[in-house]
Amino acid sequence: MNRGSILRHIRGVHLSQRQRPSNPVQESLTSEEVGDASSLDNSSTSNVVDPTVRNGSSYAGEDVQMAVESPIYPIIPPFEQLHLTPVGFCEWYNQGGTRTTCGEALARETLTLHLRKHGIERMNRAWLxxxxxxxxxxxxxxxxxxxxxxxxxLGLKRRYALNTG
Structure with missing residues (x-):
């Protein structure tokens, strides 16, 4: 299952069946990512848009990258709802100097999105x-x-694309 088919599945099955929240920003942020929500002022969130909503309706598929590259991490439904198989748990050390690990369940298909929470994103490819x-x-x-x-x-083997043509 590739990233595009996962996103189509999430949009088609999970996002089309749920109620939109009255405050989309509140649904997408966790207290850990924001800190104290009362410290946010309206000016800092006025330009934040829920990546699953476009012009008042769910998107039709043309802006998939907007949802994936949003600086606000969307809530990902549990593995059993996505039909993903957990392959292990994140043992990445949390930021802030504490030597505690993340511990979140990981699937092959969600690893890249998960690592964004740990700051592995938007870096030059050659950076160490x-x-x-x-x-x-x-x-x-x-x-x-x-x-x-x-x-x-995680002990996973690399998948190779088959050349069919």
């Missing part, structure tokens, strides 16, 4: 980054970190 998985701290190129985690820490 340190793997903060428990017991690792290997230095790798930014473009290789997702593959490194999949293969080394």
């Amino acid at each position: 980054t340190t793997c903060l998985w428990t017991g690792c701290e290997k230095i790798v190129n930014r473009e290789c970190i997702v593959r490194h985690i999949r293969e080394v820490h």
Whole structure:
């Protein structure tokens, strides 16, 4: 299952059946990501748009990248609702100097989106980054970190595209 088919599935099955919240920003943010919600003023959230809504209705598919690249992380339904198989739990050290791990369930299809929560996004492909998985701290190129985690820490083999034509 590739990223596009996952997004189509989420839009078609999960987003079309649920009620839109009265405050879309509130649904998309967690207290951990925002801190104290009462400290937000209206000017900082006035230009924030729920990525699943476009001109008052759900989107038809043309703005898939907007939802994926939104700085606000959409709430992802539980694995059993998405029909995804958990392959392990995130052992990335949380930011802030504490040596506690994230612990969130991971699936092959959601790993890249999950790593955005840990700051692995919008970096130059050639930049070096340190793997903060428990017991690792290997230095790798930014473009290789997702593959490194999949293969080394989650024990998944790389999928190769078949040339059919």
